[in-house]
Amino acid sequence: MASNLLPECLEKIFTNLLNPSNPIFSNSVETCEIKDLYSCTLVSRYWCRISTPILYSHPFNYFHHLKGGKKSQTEKDFQDYYKLIRTLLTCIPHSEIEEIVNSVYEKGSSIEPIESVVSPTFNYVKFIHELLFDDKFFLNHGKDIWTPSYIPIKDIPDTDTYKLYDSLINHLVKYLIENCNNLTRLEILRNKLQVDLMKSLVKDRLSGLRKLSLKGTGKERYENDEMSLIQLYTTLSTTTLNLEILHNGEIISLEHANALSSLISAQKKLKLITLSDSLRASVTNIQLSGWYNVVFNSLSTQKGWLERLELVYLSFEGIDEKTLNSLCSLKHLKELRLEMCKFLRVSLLQNWAESLSNLKVLEYKAFSPSYHSSDFEFLTLILKSSSNTLNKLVLDYNRIIDQGFTLVKDILIYSQNLTHLELPHIYPPELRNIFKSCTDLVYFSFILAYHGGWEPDFRHMGKLVPNSVEMIQFKDTQLLEIKSESLVNFLEDCVNNGGKLKILEITGKCKVPKFYFDAVTHSKVQLIKLE
Known part of the structure; x- marks a missing residue:
């Protein structure tokens, strides 16, 4: 009976079996489950002829989780x-x-x-x-x-x-x-090529390209490499007009910046742009900020549909008024990732921070502790501007003494609608207040502050956990300072009042003895330990 199905029908069925997990605007890894589709290639020659092209349409995605x-x-x-x-x-x-x-x-x-x-x-x-x-x-x-x-x-x-x-x-x-x-997606690590x-590249095969990622060397930069990149981007500006995702790994020169700017401006509907450079360049290249101003100026051409912007190892030290106005024009921006960026200062970027009123996701990783004070002031302004829309917040910085205390307080004031929250080291009073204020949390990840005085207070915090929480993660745990009895009491209080907590995950080098797992067996919460 199955062999009597039209090829068009089987193609639709097999395409659904591919079942890609494609989190275009998240940190999750893009993967595909192919076991069922592979089995279809073994049924008959007829099925094999129709299913194989689908199986091999995105073969590298099946291994995208491997690093x-x-x-x-x-x-x-x-x-x-x-x-x-x-x-x-x-x-x-x-x-x-x-x-x-x-x-x-x-x-x-x-x-x-x-x-x-x-x-x-x-x-x-x-x-x-x-x-x-x-x-x-x-x-x-x-x-x-x-x-x-x-x-x-x-x-x-x-x-x-x-x-x-x-x-x-x-x-x-x-x-x-x-x-x-x-070809719909091209991702290349240029230093190996x-x-x-x-x-x-055949020009007439580039018109359907939707995702482009060119990551650079981060080290030596040669003239022929620069000319090749400029020529490539110039060609793509005329042949590829429907990119949805663009990742540029580095900028080598002003001419390269202009070529990248032209490529961005030529696109009809870019949804995600990642601009990243290297630590070496961000520290040693004094021209880099000016080059990225050229690229930032082109972002205004995508203001009607750009949804996610990722900036890695960039500096805003030399930002000018034209560049700032371009960033402020991105009214539809929903997700912003700032990783290892320098000079995130209110004095330079206040207008941009105040314009981010539709932001739903904010991800931040600090460049160094010396930037924490100015960075946190800038982040607080973003939290205030997006207080009605922000539902995911990811913060990554090395907390030294009381650095970050004010920022955590500002989260409690401006970001009470969060459903996803990831924080560095926090202390018992802060955890208690987060549970009380962020009542819509579904996922919560944080580091238990070392020598934070978690006993005996932790055993009584389960009653404060919002019923909406489904997963809690103790990340980068070096030493678990919570007794098994306290952990059980915490988990039981989480679920006894109608809570939805399903998983407690502990990551890091700490050892979790077997009796911890035995103790939580009856708590209805799964305890997971990952390295």
């Missing part, structure tokens, strides 16, 4: 990722692969295939709509994982492995860029 080099990721996750790389390598004509292997192996000699070359069932590259070339894409995890099966890996010396991998992976990048159809993007 290159992190020990917490399982070996199997990386093996599956490199199986994907190996599968895509099989789509490249084997003569090209052999030519690369022989050129790396040894001059004047060659490696003969150990088995006949079998072409893949499909050219999977033709199905791909999104390319993500991040850190893990360029990692060498062993020639036995990614080398095509027809290459005798035992004959390849270990000393040549890294050179071979760099050559093969960059050739794969070139092949993918030149052969994918209907040895491919000239302008020579590989």
Whole structure:
């Protein structure tokens, strides 16, 4: 019966099975569940022919949760990722692969295939709509994982492995860029790339691009790299007019800033813009602030629809009136992320802070303690301006002595409608007041202040927790100063009065003995410990 369904019907069914988790305006990781869709490829040839293009339309998204080099990721996750790389390598004509292997192996000699070359069932590259070339894409995890099966890996010396991998992976990048159809997303880590993007990108395939991310080196900057970027952005300004998400990783020169500004101005409806640079540049490059003023001036062209703005390692020291007016024009901005930015001062940015009356999400990470006082004054002004709309607040700074005490008090005054709150170190009186004031909280994450005097007060705080709270996280916990009996009493009081608390998560290096887990078994709240 299933085989009698029209291809169009099956395509719709299989597309729904892809079930992407796509949190475009949050910190969550974009992932896709594909187990059910993969099973469909095994049902019959008919189903395989229809489901495979959908399965391979966004193959890198399935592994977007993996971070290159992190020990917490399982070996199997990386093996599956490199199986994907190996599968895509099989789509490249084997003569090209052999030519690369022989050129790396040894001059004047060659490696003969150990088995006949079998072409893949499909050219999977033709199905791909999104390319993500991040850190893990360029990692060498062993020639036995990614080398095509027809290459005798035992004959390849270990000393040549890294050179071979760099050559093969960059050739794969070139092949993918030149052969994918209907590209909608392109994410590239430029410092690993040895491919000239302008020579590989086909202009008529860029018109459908919706997401673009070019992250820079953060280190050396060369003239040819600058010219390539300027040429790329100039080309995109005429061929790609429907970007929704743009992430620019660094600015190299004033000419580069102008090219990026033109690209932003050419777009019809940008919804998310991320402008980031490096710590090194933010400290040493005195021209950087002026270059970003050029880019900020172009943001006003997106004032009707820009919803999220992310600024990382930028400085507002040299902001001028024209740039400030451009920022103030972003009346529809709903989410703002400020990470490691300098000179967030009311004296420079008061008008912008007062204009953020529709903000729903504010995320902040401090540059250094020396900026805390002026930063907090600026943040307080934003909290005051967005008091009727803000529902998510994320603050990350190293709290020294009483720094941040006033800011926490201002949260209680201006941000009582929060449903999501993340804070650094807080003390028992502050926690008590937050529970009393922020009565709509659903998610609350904070650090238990070390030597904060949590006993015996904590055991009685459960009665103050709003019934709306579903998850509490004690993050970066080095030493748990709460007794198991107090924890149980807290959790039981949370749920006994109709509370919705489901999860208490503890992260950090602290050890949580088994008897803590045993003690909370009957509290109806799940206790989770993560490193």
